[in-house]
Amino acid sequence: MLSLSVDSVYVHKVWNESELSKMVPGGVPFPMLSDPGGAIGREYNVYNEDTAVDLRGTFIIDPDGVIQGYQVLTSVVGRSTDEIIRQIHAFQIVRESKEKEFTPADWKPGMTVLKPAVELVGRVWEMWKPVRTRE
Amino acid sequence: MIKAGKPAPDFAAPAYYQxxxxxxxxxxxxxxxxxxxxxxxxxxxV
Structure with a gap:
């Protein structure tokens, strides 16, 4: 986990000490990167030239350095860490299976995975019956 | 240009860490x- 904003490392330090350490025991457990001027943000297409800060961009990168997925939100809505963790679990399971197993919509850890095969075509409805947990 | 399935652009940056x-x-x-x-x-x- 690497966080990035245009703030300096000095502001990161003070923010961690004065506020974040009150929310997370021991403070932030990952490196807080500084990208003044937004060069990295531009590279990842999340830098907002009008406000001179980054959008809420999340990128999942696999052990080969390949971007497996990303999401970008404007500044008004915060992210779901549960969803990010779910996606990483899913990508890890697929990778461990050497892409023999895939995870369908609304999959969560512990649920059935799908093994693509000719026999599965037209029969996903039998294999995969996600339970709606939301009203 | 960012694309899912393509390599992540490399970068180096100063950081605050613990x-x-x-x-x-x-x-x-x-x-x-x-x-x-x-x-x-x-x-x-955030």
């Missing part, structure tokens, strides 16, 4: 899963 100022290079994180988490600014919700 009481120290340090330097992070994305390429050092090969063999690990990485989440890059951009946000607008310190003292906001």
């Amino acid at each position: 009481g120290r100022f340090t330097h992070v290079e994305l390429s050092r994180y090969r063999e690990q899963w990485v989440v890059l988490y951009f946000y607008g600014g310190d003292y906001t919700f």
